Amino acid sequence: MQDTQAHGPPKTDHVHDAVPLETAFDFLNTYELEDDAYVDRLTSLDVAASWLVDHGVVGHRRWIVGAHDGRGALDRITTTRSALWEIAHAVAHEEPPPKAAIDEVNRALGARERLELVPADDGVRLGHSHVGDAVDDALARIAEPVVRALGTGHDDRIRICANDTCQWLFYDESRTGQRRWCNMATCGNRAKARRHRERLKAAEPVQPD
Numbered sequence: 001m002q003d004t005q006a007h008g009p010p011k012t013d014h015v016h017d018a019v020p021l022e023t024a025f026d027f028l029n030t031y032e033l034e035d036d037a038y039v040d041r042l043t044s045l046d047v048a049a050s051w052l053v054d055h056g057v058v059g060h061r062r063w064i065v066g067a068h069d070g071r072g073a074l075d076r077i078t079t080t081r082s083a084l085w086e087i088a089h090a091v092a093h094e095e096p097p098p099k100a101a102i103d104e105v106n107r108a109l110g111a112r113e114r115l116e117l118v119p120a121d122d123g124v125r126l127g128h129s130h131v132g133d134a135v136d137d138a139l140a141r142i143a144e145p146v147v148r149a150l151g152t153g154h155d156d157r158i159r160i161c162a163n164d165t166c167q168w169l170f171y172d173e174s175r176t177g178q179r180r181w182c183n184m185a186t187c188g189n190r191a192k193a194r195r196h197r198e199r200l201k202a203a204e205p206v207q208p209d
Ligand SMILES: [Zn+2]
Pocket: 161, 162, 163, 166, 167, 168, 181, 182, 183, 187
């Protein structure tokens, strides 16, 4: 087995794929309506870490869970999400967003990794170094596609789903720009899943397992 760490410069040339805009909006929608009340799906740092791994934002749960005091990390995650959520909502309603939300998002963006050149035997490669920890890094990378969508003249494409029981934030990437529902499949499936849960609850006494 080769030990690549033993020789040469520290490995800073691992690649972070850009977070797709759709994933970033999925992140915002972890704060969502259920039965007329908003609920936070990121109920613990464990849940948040799993979400970030499942959506390809970070490589390993331990990057998020392991190295940090749990409360501080979860606070940072939900605070940045709330700020992005508030701004997207304000924009969808054509209203000015709260200054505090803008400040928070700009703070999160500041933790974005720095590009740097990494020397290689045959020349150089593009690498990067991290400004903050893995949590800051994940939040900066999630914030980036959202602020690009907001700040580059496409903010009229940021919508709130017309389904009253859904109201997910989404970005309308359709050619005509007339989309009113977040996603027919997801929107419908979530309603279906909810009805299924309610049926199970109603049938609980006779339901095996
Ligand atoms: Zn919807």
